[in-house]
Amino acid sequence: MSMSPEEVLRLIAAERGNAICIPTMTTAPAWRAIAPDDLSVACVGFMGGASALGLGLALARPDRRVLIFDGDGSLLMQLGSLATIAGAQPRNLVHFLFKNGVYHTSGAQEIPGGLTVDFVVMAKGAGYRDAFALHELSELKSRLPRILTGDGPLLVELFTTLAAETPMTSPGGTPFHEQVQALRDKLRT
Amino acid sequence: MPESIPASLIIDTLKTTFREARGGASPEPLGWVLSVPDTHQRTVLAALDKEQAIRVLTCATEDEAATVAAGLYIGREPCVLMIQHAGLYASVNTLRGVAMDGRVPILYMIGLLSRERDRQPRESRHSMVRFCEPLLDTFGVPHARLEGPDDVHLIPEYYRRAQERRGPAAVLVGLETI
Numbered sequence: 001m002s003m004s005p006e007e008v009l010r011l012i013a014a015e016r017g018n019a020i021c022i023p024t025m026t027t028a029p030a031w032r033a034i035a036p037d038d039l040s041v042a043c044v045g046f047m048g049g050a051s052a053l054g055l056g057l058a059l060a061r062p063d064r065r066v067l068i069f070d071g072d073g074s075l076l077m078q079l080g081s082l083a084t085i086a087g088a089q090p091r092n093l094v095h096f097l098f099k100n101g102v103y104h105t106s107g108a109q110e111i112p113g114g115l116t117v118d119f120v121v122m123a124k125g126a127g128y129r130d131a132f133a134l135h136e137l138s139e140l141k142s143r144l145p146r147i148l149t150g151d152g153p154l155l156v157e158l159f160t161t162l163a164a165e166t167p168m169t170s171p172g173g174t175p176f177h178e179q180v181q182a183l184r185d186k187l188r189t
Numbered sequence: 190m191p192e193s194i195p196a197s198l199i200i201d202t203l204k205t206t207f208r209e210a211r212g213g214a215s216p217e218p219l220g221w222v223l224s225v226p227d228t229h230q231r232t233v234l235a236a237l238d239k240e241q242a243i244r245v246l247t248c249a250t251e252d253e254a255a256t257v258a259a260g261l262y263i264g265r266e267p268c269v270l271m272i273q274h275a276g277l278y279a280s281v282n283t284l285r286g287v288a289m290d291g292r293v294p295i296l297y298m299i300g301l302l303s304r305e306r307d308r309q310p311r312e313s314r315h316s317m318v319r320f321c322e323p324l325l326d327t328f329g330v331p332h333a334r335l336e337g338p339d340d341v342h343l344i345p346e347y348y349r350r351a352q353e354r355r356g357p358a359a360v361l362v363g364l365e366t367i
Contacts, residue, residue, distance in 0.1 A: 041263065046286030052253040056260015059221070059246070080249025084257075088246055177292040177355075184263045 048077025086127030123155035192337035221268035229300025251280035
């Protein structure tokens with residue numbers, strides 16, 4: 001069984017409180033609609049950067065939780081960030097990995113290793129405090145309160161279907177530099 | 190002739206730079222050095238190991254380092270990147286996508302490993318030295334060379350320049366630090 005990314009994002013949106021969120025690639029259009037104009041900055045235009053962007057925010061703002069909505073193809077582009085995050089040990093960082101086995105945006109070509117790539121093992125091997133995989137929305141629902149309050153860094157591998165939209169089918173949104181400035185302004189205090 | 194710069198001078202200058210960025214406040218950490226270890230600046234990195242006021246985050250790649258810098262900037266924490274020229278080449282897409290398109294002020298401190306003491310970098314026998322300044326020029330990144338202890342004032346100057354232009358700026362470390 002797999003979850004739809006939109007269902008996952010709606011569930012997280014309802015529970016996240018004042019957490020900073022970093023969507024990337026196929027979670028970006030959906031998150032834009034689900035959580036408009038809030039404490040988010042989308043990683044689009046530098047694929048693979050969501051985890052490092054989230055790390056910087058988590059280190060700068062230890063008083064807030066930082067939620068990364070990464071993709072499997074995206075994380076493979078900066079896989080070393082698992083070790084960098086683990087080395088920094090930010091307690092406030094949750095790394096959600098939306099796993100669909102393909103590069104959806106560019107035409108759904110299979111990622112290297114497809115669905116067999118085990119990011120849970122990788123995160124644990126890198127030194128994350130915890131990592132686990134979820135297949136069902138009901139599992140996520142029951143574990144989400146703990147995910148959003150426990151100590152990180154935590155990686156949650158989410159087996160998902162393809163998103164309804166990608167940055168190619170639903171382009172637009174606020175330009176990255178405006179998102180940067182808007183979130184910086186909101187984090188003034 | 191270029192001269193090597195003592196690590197302690199660079200660290201003191203970074204402290205001043207970060208303090209100024211915070212409007213004179215002195216919390217700990219004062220600021221961050223995001224590093225993919227650079228042979229050329231290794232004495233600085235070694236000295237930073239003993240520093241409480243500046244926190245060092247070692248990153249696996251220069252792409253990560255520049256993107257972590259963007260997160261720190263959004264969260265209002267001052268930082269600099271400490272990398273070498275090869276790392277600049279490796280992370281050009283992040284220079285473009287994060288620092289330039291995101292209008293994120295990032296000061297790059299770039300070690301010119303293998304730079305010959307008696308030649309201008311653009312005349313170096315080593316491609317990794319020769320292409321650094323032309324690459325920065327191509328991307329419109331303002332840069333200056335630290336050719337000795339008298340040039341460390343360029344660190345805060347280019348830090349401020351990055352902030353003012355809301356984009357990247359770079360200082361190139363001409364010879365190995367001591």
